[in-house]
Amino acid sequence: MQHRHPATPGRSASRRDSRRSVNPCVQSSSIASSVAWDAVAPVTPSAFNARQLATRPGVLTRQAALLHDVVEDGEGWTIERVERLFCPDVARAVHDLTERTGGSWAFLEQSALDHVAEMDARSLAVKTVDKLHNMRSLLASLSAAPDPSSVWESFSRGPAQTIGYARQLAEALMVRLREVGEFESLGEELLTAVDDL
Template identity: 35%
Template structure:
């Protein structure tokens, strides 16, 4: 089995029994979608693998050393770069830290972060079409703070001028504008 398939299997086991917030959609669909989006963009294998594993340390019992042992130092570094360090902090503090760290992040971390956010917004938009403004009820922080967060992530990645990052930023901006101005 190749390393990419191993990463999918590893993430599927780690996220077993988890579902996307407020849905019956198995959680594994999200990291796989993020990884495949980056693969289609032509990203290198460590970035794609880290995208598939991006929520394992943050949302499961997996530790960073498990990822490093199984998938290497570069994948572990990328996963660490996109993971929130302390889930005990308030949402606002955690998100502000993410924004600040992203302003100094490298291309791989930025690509995974933006692809992750694009997929999240696409899922929200799909639900918005069914539920309207009620979609925001499942979030502890409402629409205004969600918009602040996404626009801040978008701005924090503005210093990275690589073609891949700029392509994803363009797509991200379109998603932000559609979801936060949808009627």
């Protein structure tokens, strides 16, 4: 049950309403969390670990982090739907973070590398943390497996090409993070995680 404050004498209703007016992008954080979990939890053993961004500024960044895979992995989700339910800024970041399909691996990898140059700080931070989480998860799987080569069976490109691409992406992200002057420590952590593989 929501508690409502009674009207304060001398304060107009319009002033009360304007004080409660919240940016719709900011207002929908709990929805983003719920949507992201519902869309991603059935697909991956652990949904995107947004805790690393929780200490970073920006509600919109956290929303983008929670929703980063919703279009790829969530049935019925489109960029337009994200924009309608959240806001254009969150939709733009989710679009930046959605992996493209169609074409050869080489084409898709090069497209992803080229796209890093167009990302803003929000998208760069989320992309970097996502890849950092992926690399750490892969390392944990390799460490826990009785036969580490069995882990690589799910990677169509094999270990050398997978790690090679991860290194290229980490380096491209690091270049952009330095250019925008934010989240450089995340880029350094990602480079270290790739080296640890």
